[in-house]
Amino acid sequence: MKETIVFVHGMCHGAWCWNEYFIPYFEKKGFRCIAFDLPGHEHKGSTHRITYSLGNYVQALHQVVEKLDQPPIIIGHSMGGMILQRFLKTGSCKKAILLASVPPTGVFRASLRALFRYLGLIPYLxxxxxxxxxxxxxxxxxxxxAGFASFMCAESFIAYLGLFIPVFHPISIPILVVGGSRDGLITVKEFQQTAKQYNAGLEIIEGGSHDLMLDTDYAKTADAIINWLE
Structure with a gap:
């Protein structure tokens, strides 16, 4: 039986971000792939304001996993990585990949860095x-x-605030932390700290952005994940 990978997208994204490159890649490797839209993220480019909580997103992941016959591999990107970490407090999976993930300490440092680097973000915040x-x-x-930016949709500010709350519960399943050296939101040091906290494997993709699955060199990231899974 094929192993199943469930993909959890991040802030302002949708299932489309996996459908571009990652799903065709992993399907060719023999995996069954499931990507779903978090509540309110069903339409590319939507500017409709949404008010879901991070807990609503975690529950959405639970609902997907509960329908499966066997524990899946779960890949969570950015906010999706935090959703995955919170899911693992009560849920389970075979293996987990935290892709450019919000660290267990939350987004406080990342938010401050972004605001100091780009003061023009303050009015939007x-x-x-x-x-x-x-x-x-x-x-x-x-x-x-950057052309993919037009596909992004509005995000719940309530969910964003939920990302400031750290994760304290232990996680015992095998975990791989993957980050890009040119990530504009999360630092390599934070990826290293996440891997240390979870006693996880660590892969830093040289030149990789925050959206590693949409980089021109996306295969470098996908290959690193495949090598770890094998």
């Missing part, structure tokens, strides 16, 4: 318009593939 900020400064997420 005050307006609770996270999408506007990311579209003005796509380099926070993308390298050469």
């Amino acid at each position: 005050l307006q609770r318009n996270l999408l506007g900020g990311f579209k003005k400064y796509p380099q926070l997420m993308f390298n050469e593939t």
Whole structure:
């Protein structure tokens, strides 16, 4: 029976971000792939404001996993990585990959860095318009593939606030932490700290952006994940 990978997207994204490159890649490797839209993320480019909590997103992941016959491998990107960490408090999976993930300590440091580096983000933050900020400064997420910014949708500010709450529970399943050396939001040091906290494997993709699955060199990231899974 094929192993199943469940993909959890991050802030302002949707299942589309996996469908571009990662799902075709992993399907060719023999995996069954499931990507789903978190509540309110069903439409590319939507500017409709949403008010879901991070807990709502965690519950959405539980609902996907509960329908499966066997524990899956779960890959969580950015906010999706924090959703995955919170899911593992009561849920389970075979293996977990934290891809450019929010660290267990939360987004406080990442948010401060972004605001100091790009002061133009402050008005968007005050307006609770996270999408506007990311579209003005796509380099926070993308390298050469900034065209994907038009696909991004509005994000719940309530969910964003939930990312400030640290994760304290232990996680015992095998974990791989993957980060890009040119990530505009999370630092290599934070990836290293996440791997240390969870006694996890660590892969730093040289030149990789925050959206590693949409980089031109996405295969470098996918290959690193495959090698670890094998």
